[in-house]
Amino acid sequence: MDHIFYQTKTYFSNTGDVLINSALIEALRAYGAVHANCSDDIPQYFLDALGIRPSERVSSNKETDFIASVLSCAMKSRKNGDRVFVFSGPGDMYGGGLKLVMRNLASALVFPLFRLYGVHIVRIGRSVGPISKLMAFSERVRCAFLTHYYVRDSWSLARCRKHGMKKVKQCPDLSWLYDSDHAKRVNTTNTVMVNLRNSIFDEQDAAFVEDTLQKCEELLCALNEYLGGKMKVCVAYQIAEDKAFSRVVYNRLSDRFDVQYIEQQLRLDEFEEYYGAVDYHITNRMHSLLAGYKYGSLPIALIDTKKHVKIAATFFDCSLTELMIDIHERESGKVVQRLAANREELLQRIFDCEKKQTEEMKRILDGIFEGCTE
Numbered sequence: 001m002d003h004i005f006y007q008t009k010t011y012f013s014n015t016g017d018v019l020i021n022s023a024l025i026e027a028l029r030a031y032g033a034v035h036a037n038c039s040d041d042i043p044q045y046f047l048d049a050l051g052i053r054p055s056e057r058v059s060s061n062k063e064t065d066f067i068a069s070v071l072s073c074a075m076k077s078r079k080n081g082d083r084v085f086v087f088s089g090p091g092d093m094y095g096g097g098l099k100l101v102m103r104n105l106a107s108a109l110v111f112p113l114f115r116l117y118g119v120h121i122v123r124i125g126r127s128v129g130p131i132s133k134l135m136a137f138s139e140r141v142r143c144a145f146l147t148h149y150y151v152r153d154s155w156s157l158a159r160c161r162k163h164g165m166k167k168v169k170q171c172p173d174l175s176w177l178y179d180s181d182h183a184k185r186v187n188t189t190n191t192v193m194v195n196l197r198n199s200i201f202d203e204q205d206a207a208f209v210e211d212t213l214q215k216c217e218e219l220l221c222a223l224n225e226y227l228g229g230k231m232k233v234c235v236a237y238q239i240a241e242d243k244a245f246s247r248v249v250y251n252r253l254s255d256r257f258d259v260q261y262i263e264q265q266l267r268l269d270e271f272e273e274y275y276g277a278v279d280y281h282i283t284n285r286m287h288s289l290l291a292g293y294k295y296g297s298l299p300i301a302l303i304d305t306k307k308h309v310k311i312a313a314t315f316f317d318c319s320l321t322e323l324m325i326d327i328h329e330r331e332s333g334k335v336v337q338r339l340a341a342n343r344e345e346l347l348q349r350i351f352d353c354e355k356k357q358t359e360e361m362k363r364i365l366d367g368i369f370e371g372c373t374e
Contacts, residue, residue: 096135
């Protein structure tokens with residue numbers, strides 16, 4: 001039997017993180033018994049949103065309790081022939097101040113002990129942005145003890161290889177797995193969702209905000225023209241920290257368009273309700289782009305294509321770059337109208353891409369569990 005310990009810690013206020021973590025947990029259930037870290041510092045609402053079953057919860061007061069649970073299981077498994085895995089990783093890595101580097105190194109101290117007791121350590125689903133030399137060093141140390149390390153786009157892979165992390169391989173973004181069996185459709189509501197953040201790497205930039213808002217207005221004007229003046233707009237947010245800016249967006253757009261404001265943060269169990277009621281969603285949030293299409297809405301990535309590398313790399317890897325509109329481009333109205341005219345064809349391409357990506361992830365997970373023989 002395989003025991004799969006899951007490191008649940010992530011960005012709790014981000015519904016996109018709920019999506020990718022829940023997708024991975026659901027996939028791992030096919031390979032063994034899941035044991036998820038449910039320590040006291042993880043909010044209960046986050047655990048509930050992930051759908052972690054009571055039998056899968058590893059309760060602990062601190063991180064060392066979870067580590068002890070892994071080691072205890074590993075010692076028992078050596079006697080009865082079971083295998084133990086530890087999975088972690090979904091999210092982003094960028095920057096690298098001294099505190100972050102030290103935290104990274106400290107977390108790696110237990111890895112040699114895990115390996116000594118035959119535990120397979122898997123990191124999967126991470127993006128790697130620009131990182132400091134010290135951060136790269138700390139990640140190389142961690143990488144040395146990992147059994148498998150997968151990043152979610154080719155640009156992250158190239159960056160890791162540049163920093164000497166040769167063990168790293170590529171696996172598609174985990175969001176492709178989520179609700180991939182849902183019946184595909186193309187919505188017809190004349191409604192556009194706007195879901196925007198006010199920064200790229202959580203660094204406030206007034207110029208970025210103004211360029212984003214101006215380009216969003218330009219795209220909406222073009223879509224309204226294409227729809228014969230019948231367009232409606234809804235402004236939403238998936239991350240708690242985006243709430244204040246979503247109100248700014250609403251106030252900016254309400255003078256020019258028929259706009260509805262969704263007061264509450266979109267939850268994972270509400271995605272079908274909201275994305276299923278719009279034809280397009282204009283966003284610079286990764287897991288808004290890779291969620292809404294599942295329910296019939298065409299994603300339009302409104303980004304700085306040179307700096308917003310996580311989205312740009314993912315769309316590049318999937319040959320969907322025409323769905324990206326740079327906030328610094330001139331005259332994008334005709335571009336978005338062409339997207340609207342080819343919406344059904346573009347959605348079908350995304351549906352086909354989802355099928356290909358989920359098959360690749362299944363192949364990778366099969367390889368992880370079939371290839372580990374200890």
